[in-house]
Amino acid sequence: MLNEDYPDRGNVGPTPAMTSRADETFLDYIADLRSVLMMSPAKKVHPKANAVIEAEGIETKATAESVEAVRDVVRRKLPEAGVWARVYRSTQQAFWNRVCESYGLREDAFLRMLEESDQSGPGSVEWDPDYVYPDYAKVEIHLQPGGYVGHPLAGLRYDYGTRVFGGKVSENDYLHKAMAAKVPTPRDGRVERIMDIACSVGKLTCALKERFPQAEVWGSDISAPMVRYAHYRAIEQGQTVHFLQKAAEDLDALPADHFDLVTVHILFHEVPTPVVDRTIANVYRLLRPGGTFWISDFPSLGNDPHGLHYTNLLGAIDSADNSEPYAPEFVRSNVEAKLQKAGFSLRYENPADMNVHGRVCDKPMKGE
Amino acid sequence: MGDRSALEAELEYVKDLPGFSRTNPQFFSDPMIDKLLEITLLMAGEIWTNRDRHMVMEHLLATEGVVTPERIEAFKDESFAQRSEQQRLQFIQRIFGCLYGDIDVPEDRNHFRWLTGKEGAQDTTDSHSP
Structure with missing residues (x-):
């Protein structure tokens, strides 16, 4: 540069x-x-x-x-x-x-x-310069000026800013590489198409491509600045990844039964509950029978009934003064029940290692 | 595509959530204390930044005999960076230790794990330390 x-x-x-x-x-x-x-x-x-x-x-x-x-x-x-x-x-x-x-x-x-x-290239990016963002997405989450959607360099800013925010864990993308190494495969082992929803700057997306080099790997995000920068970052790493500007709640526009593996890292606590619900329904539709959905996010009431539910000091200060308006409703929700209600079978969840193993769900095979 | 207007109507409530708009919080009885603590935190950062520049200049003069702004900007040295990090942590403890009585540098500096209160959890990131 x-x-x-x-x-x-x-x-x-x-x-x-x-x-x-x-x-x-x-x-x-x-x-x-x-x-x-x-x-x-x-x-x-x-x-x-x-x-x-x-x-x-x-x-x-x-x-x-x-x-x-x-x-x-x-x-x-x-x-x-x-x-x-x-x-x-x-x-x-x-x-x-x-x-x-x-x-x-x-x-x-x-x-x-x-x-x-x-x-x-390699890879590609699709985005819409005329896209009108919903109000919920304009929040300056973590106090990032302009938030994720309000400045053309939001992706670049987020990349370096989260290096500071995350501390040592963010260096060399090692958290995302560690997560990608642990993301489970469908039970039949077939991974030909992957979708990483809310991919932001594409760290996990690229790490997934590294682990599954033969797969067609996509990353989607509501933010045009994020997917554009994610594409730049993927090119810098020589990774053939495809990025798409698309809100998680609008992914019903993509073909059904299409992906073998769908991942979502730390989206659910940064969007309102109705968006979480629509996202779960969309993922169920996007996955082929036997496909796997992997979610990494905060523990919630569903999998950690005696855990920290964003109460008292941290809850008040982080939600209000660090602009995390949607985190309280997520951690007090029962996302496990929502996943099962949508039709998924829950293979694994453990609140103690949410950063890496996350929650693992399978879309049942036809007839199961 | 889903029904955008139905979702927007459902999401009207979010505008009243704490944190939806940026706040201007006060954490001390006198708001001037908030401001003075912020100034102190930032000023110490500027002092550290100057100190780093001095250390880089001394290092370059000792090892290369010449220093230019361009050379300072391009300077990278892993062992220098490790020594600098230790000195920076001591600098912070020395200046701000009195705020809490006693403080130490946490061994686990995984911010995400700290935030969720799961500091004791074992995960495979430990074997991928940078």
Whole structure:
């Protein structure tokens, strides 16, 4: 990526590097700051805060009043929880701002890069410049400026931003490669067509292609900036993957009984429940009999009845102040029951390893 | 394609959910404390960034005898990066340790696992550490 005003700093894997070393260094600092000031203290801060919040009789609800009641207790009685929440919020804003500013210095060059990769291969990308996004998709999830759909460089921003957000786990796409290595195959072993729904920047999609090189691999996402950048990223990795701009709830436009394997990684907690329901119905239709549906997402009431259901401090602060409006309704839902009601048979689920093994469902063979 | 207007009507409720629109939260009794803590967090980042540049310049002068802005921007060295990371973690602990009484660097820095409260869970990512 060249721009006459800035030296070419190359890529970090398939991801364009920050425009300056100063930006990269600042973001490394933010990632470590979050590890030290958020992850480690949470073990002590959260239980104490949750006990006080419960003693105050605050019921966790997905309302502005409930969230403000939690913030009010934090302000009055829980200064350490206030520090935790402020670090969470301020570091989240800081890294997105820095990523956007840094790439923004070369915005024209990046837009040209996407225009060129749109017309290049291997693989392909289909997107609609006139697509009208539904309101639910315009949320600035995780505080990303413009969200997933509101800026033409949303995919590029998301790629580097999630490196900071995820910390070490995001380096070299190793989480997605580890997931792809564990994604189950249909019981008959046939994997000729794969669809990765809500593929964002295509990390899992490419990792699936790496594992199943003979398969035709597709990635779909509601966001044009995401699939365009995913295609660029796949080209950088030399992977023949096809990307399609399509909302999960609109996948009924694709042929039925077509795919052997469908994957969905961390979509369900970032969309409203009615979209989850339609997605499950669409996947059932898209899969051929005997095909497999793999879902990686938060534990929910269905598979973790005594687990963390986004209550108290984390529930209030993460949903409201980290813009995760749909996560509470997902973790309090019973997605396992929905899957079975749609016709799937549940092969495996375990809330303790949701990052890798996920939930595994099979579409029954005809007559089963 | 599904019935878009029916879905939109069903989704009207989401506009009232916390987090649908960006918030401007206050976590301390005096909002100025929120601002001052944010300024401190960002300012320490700028100090670290300057310190990194000094360290790179010293390294380049010691090993190559010359330093230019272009060479600093292009500089990559794995052992330098590992030493720098350790120093950065110590820098953060030294400056911000007082906020919680005592803090340490978590061994498991998997943010996703931490967020879901499943820190003790074993998964195969452990054998793929970067």
